[in-house]
Amino acid sequence: MINRTPLRLALISSLTLLFIGCASQEQFSTPEVTLPHTNPIWQQHQQAVNAISHYAADGQLGYIGNNKRFSSSFNWQYLGEQHYRLYFSSLLSRSTLTIEKTPTNTVIFDNKGNYYADKDIHQLLQDVIGFDFPVEEFPNWIKGVPGNTQTYVVNQQGLLSHFNYQWQGENWKAQYMSYNQSLSPKLPESLLISGPDKKLKIQIKEWKF
Numbered sequence: 001m002i003n004r005t006p007l008r009l010a011l012i013s014s015l016t017l018l019f020i021g022c023a024s025q026e027q028f029s030t031p032e033v034t035l036p037h038t039n040p041i042w043q044q045h046q047q048a049v050n051a052i053s054h055y056a057a058d059g060q061l062g063y064i065g066n067n068k069r070f071s072s073s074f075n076w077q078y079l080g081e082q083h084y085r086l087y088f089s090s091l092l093s094r095s096t097l098t099i100e101k102t103p104t105n106t107v108i109f110d111n112k113g114n115y116y117a118d119k120d121i122h123q124l125l126q127d128v129i130g131f132d133f134p135v136e137e138f139p140n141w142i143k144g145v146p147g148n149t150q151t152y153v154v155n156q157q158g159l160l161s162h163f164n165y166q167w168q169g170e171n172w173k174a175q176y177m178s179y180n181q182s183l184s185p186k187l188p189e190s191l192l193i194s195g196p197d198k199k200l201k202i203q204i205k206e207w208k209f
Contacts (some may be wrong), residue, residue: 031153034155034156034161035154036154042154042158044158048185049145049187054080057076058074058075058204058206059073060205061202064199065197065199073089074087076142104119105118106121108124108128133172141193142191144160144188145160147165149166151163157186170196173194174191174192174194175191176190189204190203
């Protein structure tokens with residue numbers, strides 16, 4: 001039986017070096033004017049976003065949890081439902097951490113030689129990183145579409161404002177502070193994903209698709 005404790009401690013140590021700074025929360029306000037889910041502007045926008053099947057996003061990700069706050073540069077690469085990669089890096093500490101999902105496996109490794117693999121991505125995240133989240137929904141959420149929930153609000157511009165999502169008996173929600181207005185379709189620029197006792201603050205500086 002593999003002892004996972006040394007690896008987890010090594011990766012947590014790497015995370016401590018990697019994630020430098022504190023995540024801050026921007027002010028979010030519910031829109032005064034909202035659109036129904038059947039509005040054609042929202043429907044057209046959703047179709048255009050869903051049509052983006054391969055993409056990448058670069059930016060800053062911050063984590064706020066019980067007694068822990070950190071932030072890091074990130075690169076998210078989505079190649080398909082069963083193949084995506086999340087890469088973290090820090091220029092100050094020169095540390096990196098990669099989470100990669102393939103059709104047959106999930107691996108987490110850093111540039112210090114620490115490596116772990118498991119077919120169950122949720123078990124791997126819990127065992128190695130120490131927390132889990134609805135990672136299957138992340139490709140939708142980061143693009144600004146609600147995925148598998150109908151409990152969402154669309155703002156006057158026909159863009160996703162916020163939503164609630166039930167997962168494993170827990171309530172998760174996302175709030176969209178701003179969108180990149182120069183892109184077509186418009187994609188999120190700043191969002192906050194929160195679950196029980198944890199928050200992920202995401203700032204996206206560049207989209208590639």
